[in-house]
Amino acid sequence: YSWQHTPKTQLGEFNLTEIETMLGSYTKVLFVRDPFQRLISEFMQGMGSSPSFTSFVQDFLDSRQQESVAWKPLVSLCQPCLVQYDYVVMFGFLRQELGHLLRRAGLPTDSLPPEFTDTQVQWTYSWLSEQMFSELSLQQKQQLSHLYRWDLAAFPFSSSFLSD
Numbered sequence: 001y002s003w004q005h006t007p008k009t010q011l012g013e014f015n016l017t018e019i020e021t022m023l024g025s026y027t028k029v030l031f032v033r034d035p036f037q038r039l040i041s042e043f044m045q046g047m048g049s050s051p052s053f054t055s056f057v058q059d060f061l062d063s064r065q066q067e068s069v070a071w072k073p074l075v076s077l078c079q080p081c082l083v084q085y086d087y088v089v090m091f092g093f094l095r096q097e098l099g100h101l102l103r104r105a106g107l108p109t110d111s112l113p114p115e116f117t118d119t120q121v122q123w124t125y126s127w128l129s130e131q132m133f134s135e136l137s138l139q140q141k142q143q144l145s146h147l148y149r150w151d152l153a154a155f156p157f158s159s160s161f162l163s164d
Helices: 016-025 035-044 053-062 074-078 094-104 122-135 138-147 149-154
Strands: 029-032 087-090
Touching (some): 053 138
């Protein structure tokens, strides 16, 4: 189906038979990250103009920002129940997982960047998550847990603060 691909072609533009054929011919990789860490990352990157994380979360919960790709639950974006991904790579294990993927694809593993920082920042996110989660009201925690309930059920985010 390469003749039908353009940079703007989306999967939904094909019929079911074409979609199944295309997906069957690709190695499908899904990169996932704890939804609460995604929120923290967005806040830290200055996507919100809120003075505190609590007000940032409240602005997010009150607005339609939830419709943005940056905020949507992964389950609604990536359809893991419909698409059978060959690999699910979690933030925090990128170096190990990418090395495995490269070996499976027959590519040299020395093409990975020499310094992969995702595992090195895991402890920072753990501490930051704990601090920021403690700032939220019970209602905010419940709303976030409800919003991301399917992500939390689909992926093993066992240390997510939203899992509780």
